[in-house]
Amino acid sequence: MNTVIAFIIIFGVLVFVHELGHLVFAKRAGILCREFAIGFGPKVFTFKKNETVYTIRLLPIGGFVRMAGEDPETIELKPGYHIGLLFNEAGEVNKVIVNNKDKYPDAKMLEVEHADLEKALVIKGYELNEEETLKEYKVSEEAYFVMDGQEIQNAPYNRQFGSKTLWQRTMAIFAGPMMNFILAFLIFAFLGIVQGYPVNDALIGELTSDGAAQAAGLQEGDKVLAIDETNVSSWEEVVGIIQQSPNEELNFSIERNGEILTIPITPKSDTFEGETRGIIGVYQPMEKSFWNTIPKAANETYFITGEIIKALGKMITGQFSIDMLSGPVGIYKSTEVVAESGIFLLMRWAAVLSINLGIINLLPIPALDGGRLMFFAAEAIRGKPVDRHKEGLVHFIGFALLMLLMLVVTWNDIQKFFL
Known part of the structure; x- marks a missing residue:
């Protein structure tokens, strides 16, 4: 049940923030937004505020903002009516x-x-x-x-999507993915303020209750000067010596409150990816600084964005198969695993999913935001918009293919996890 709640909350927040970006920039451009929806299919919950109807729908596979002029107006008054x-x-x-x-x-x-x-x-x-x-x-x-x-x-013409400048329309569409990146950055920044960010100093971070370091008397904040008379100045050096010495006693030279102490510790043996290494049950030291958190959150957002783009590049070059893709079922199972590790890892997972959602939506695929931006780019080059009917047909075909891909990926996930 906890996994279901976590999945619904994460999905809801990511889609809400994405669609909120569309809604805010569309309204700023003066576009009449008829509906703001989370999910597709039958309406489960609905209320109206000002001009917009806000709905939650049954199928949790996305959301939309229905803007005036994107679809043919439903009512036309003809002579004789x-x-x-x-x-x-x-x-x-x-x-x-x-x-x-x-x-x-x-x-x-x-x-x-x-x-x-x-x-x-x-x-x-x-x-x-x-x-x-x-x-x-x-x-x-x-x-x-x-x-x-x-x-x-x-919807008078001046309130319709098509009446707005190319820049206004572009921002109304681009704002959705943009908000996903902003959300990820804010989550990383929050985690940095609450948890701190890892630093490479030769300091003892948080200790596990069952580790060799705790049993030997190390304390969080101890500064490691040397291990077996080998001077160390970084966390990487400390970890390197420990991992190379499973079941071997090491003498740690520690500075604590201005006093130099020597503490013997025997790292326990652990196997990781087929390799035996030593561990003492200590986490990397963390630094809590608001001003340092901002660039670190930006760097983390940038790094994860790059890793996802690399994975997409492998798919294009054939190094990435469809079996490696995950749909709602796969994301649910991954959320189940992450949820067991605590709220902070779950929040970090939500940030990664938010970046992933932003990138996927920016791909130049019809029916996605990136596909629409592609048509805007063509308009900028040609000096006039692409025929609406042709563009609509391309988006319809793209949407149908996306739904087919989602069905295939979901079936693969079901076979992988349940069959």
Whole structure:
């Protein structure tokens, strides 16, 4: 149960932060965001705030921000339609009743002759049961359609995704992966402040309760001057001597509170990757410094990003097989292992997954953020956007292939862990 909770929380946070990046930058650009969703499929939980409906959906395989203009607007008023109109205090149409008009007795009934709800924001038509005089009504920029008892906000062209500058659209899409990298950096920074970052000084860090160092009397913070008369000045030197001396007594020359002590310790024998080595049950010393934590968190984010990119490079060159990929099942099993090691390792795992999510989404694959950015790059080069229908078809095919790949990877994970 703990693993399930940990997986849901990690997944939820990563997707939430990713989609929040899209939402914030889209709203800053003035784009109408109809829905902010975590997951896909049927809605489990929903509420509306301002213009946006926030939902949690059943299938935990991602999320989305539905922006006006990305999909064809669902309601179109054609000549001959009978509609009802409700007005605001300024005399502008603020609600267009599409059906079930008998539930709105105060609505002005109209037969549509012409409607432009994107640019001119006007509706022209003839009032029912009155003289046949064509009338024109100004539509509010915040007008709603009322259909089947639900209100759907109209999106004027200036509130649609396609109306924004190339830079604004690029940032609205790029902001999702960017937020994943920022989240990873913040997690590493938090861990650095709370736990500290490893340093290469010849100091004794935290001791394990069952280690040889604890039994011999070493204490956290002791400075190691020499081991068997071999001077040491770094943690790497200390570890190197210990690992080469399993079951051999070593005399540690220690400085503690200005006093020089000699403490004999016999490293226990341990096998790692088929090699026998000595261990004494001591962790690397950690440093807690806010100012040093910031660059170290940035370096750690950079390092892990590079390692993931290298792994992707191996996949492209054929050195990385599909069996090495993990889907939701594989990530769940890995989370189960990490969760047993404590909250801090679980947080570090979440940071790694966040970087991975950011990188994957930046790949130039249709249906992913990187695929959309690829089309924006083509627009910048050509000086005009790619045909929307062609781009939509490419993204649809890409999405279908991604779903197929996810099914294959998930089946491999199930066979690997459960069959």
